[in-house]
Amino acid sequence: MIRIAVLGAGRIGRIHAGNAAAIPNAKLVVVADPVPAAANALAERLGCEASTDCMAVLQRSDIDAVVIGTPTDTHIAFMLEAVARGKAVLCEKPIDLDMEKSLAAAREVERRNGRVMLAFNRRFDPTSQAFRQAIDAGDVGEVRQVIISSRDPGMPPRDYVEHSGGIFRDMVIHDLDMARWLLGEEPVEVMAMASRLVDSSLSELGDFDTVMVQLRTASGKQCHINCCREAVYGYDQRMEVSGSKGMLLQENLRPSTIRRWSKEATDVREPLLNFFLERYVDAYRNELQAFVDALNNGTPLPTSVDDGLKALRLAECALESARSGKAITV
Numbered sequence: 001m002i003r004i005a006v007l008g009a010g011r012i013g014r015i016h017a018g019n020a021a022a023i024p025n026a027k028l029v030v031v032a033d034p035v036p037a038a039a040n041a042l043a044e045r046l047g048c049e050a051s052t053d054c055m056a057v058l059q060r061s062d063i064d065a066v067v068i069g070t071p072t073d074t075h076i077a078f079m080l081e082a083v084a085r086g087k088a089v090l091c092e093k094p095i096d097l098d099m100e101k102s103l104a105a106a107r108e109v110e111r112r113n114g115r116v117m118l119a120f121n122r123r124f125d126p127t128s129q130a131f132r133q134a135i136d137a138g139d140v141g142e143v144r145q146v147i148i149s150s151r152d153p154g155m156p157p158r159d160y161v162e163h164s165g166g167i168f169r170d171m172v173i174h175d176l177d178m179a180r181w182l183l184g185e186e187p188v189e190v191m192a193m194a195s196r197l198v199d200s201s202l203s204e205l206g207d208f209d210t211v212m213v214q215l216r217t218a219s220g221k222q223c224h225i226n227c228c229r230e231a232v233y234g235y236d237q238r239m240e241v242s243g244s245k246g247m248l249l250q251e252n253l254r255p256s257t258i259r260r261w262s263k264e265a266t267d268v269r270e271p272l273l274n275f276f277l278e279r280y281v282d283a284y285r286n287e288l289q290a291f292v293d294a295l296n297n298g299t300p301l302p303t304s305v306d307d308g309l310k311a312l313r314l315a316e317c318a319l320e321s322a323r324s325g326k327a328i329t330v
């Protein structure tokens with residue numbers, strides 16, 4: 001039984017806490033958030049303790065594992081404290097917004113033999129897992145191209161955007177991780193274009209809302225990622241992997257498979273699932289289960305700090321390419 005503390009009772013913290021309370025072989029002991037109402041409401045709903053002091057929670061001896069779902073600029077401090085106290089960590093992406101700080105944190109985790117998993121939830125989505133299994137089984141032969149379309153239904157709140165580190169580090173980082181995972185080889189070259197087609201005021205933050213990224217690996221495998229902060233038709237998540245023997249295609253999920261025909265229109269389907277909390281509900285649960293299972297079985301964690309560093313590095317290269325108009329060597 002892994003005794004879990006969840007730090008952060010916001011959008012993602014609520015998901016992780018709900019899963020920690022529900023999955024087998026885990027016990028949600030405490031949720032912590034500096035906003036008392038947020039911590040109390042979540043703790044009351046899930047029947048665990050509430051705290052407003054994340055650091056104090058990390059000192060407790062009755063906690064085995066910590067899920068960090070607090071704002072990005074707090075991740076490293078909590079991660080290193082948890083590791084120093086011998087606790088395993090599931091840390092939300094990205095590790096941090098700064099590469100040097102992230103590298104120093106990774107060195108410290110390694111020095112202490114820390115157990116840290118980066119929360120790249122999409123790897124645990126049933127369709128992504130089926131993709132990976134099909135690739136591993138040789139169904140598409142040698143992978144040649146990966147295409148990822150990833151569009152949010154709408155812009156996040158301004159204060160979130162201001163602290164997000166920009167679209168590449170905040171949003172595209174998920175797709176960059178998927179690209180690495182599906183290509184099976186590290187990208188060595190990155191080219192990106194970025195525009196402000198949704199909110200021109202993002203220029204005040206040096207941020208963008210509409211981007212395309214191209215990656216190339218040493219053997220020449222390619223990936224194309226396109227992301228937009230707004231898709232009026234809903235949360236758009238599609239992937240394609242093609243290779244020497246065939247292709248895999250992931251369509252969007254919908255609440256049901258019903259299709260309607262009438263005088264006005266034919267083959268009308270239900271709207272797409274609303275956003276990441278709905279689309280990746282299984283992925284978040286499977287992710288936490290994989291974390292807990294690895295701790296219980298003493299097996300390696302399925303993702304690492306290094307995965308976080310590599311995705312962050314690709315995000316930084318993409319930003320540099322978008323700003324300079326040049327291809328960037330990773």
Ligand SMILES: NC(=O)c1ccc[n+]([C@@H]2O[C@H](COP(=O)([O-])OP(=O)(O)OC[C@H]3O[C@@H](n4cnc5c(N)ncnc54)[C@H](O)[C@@H]3O)[C@@H](O)[C@H]2O)c1
Nearest residue numbers: 008009010011012013034035038069070071072092093094
């Ligand atoms: N994997 C995913 O799909 C996914 C999705 C959303 C967010 N995230 C990541 O999760 C993290 C949190 O994002 P969110 O959308 O839940 O944000 P949020 O703003 O909804 O929630 C953050 C919570 O942290 C609390 N908080 C603020 N300052 C704090 C501090 N100094 N110490 C401790 N807690 C503090 C806030 O009170 C809030 O309840 C970010 O790093 C983000 O990148 C990941």
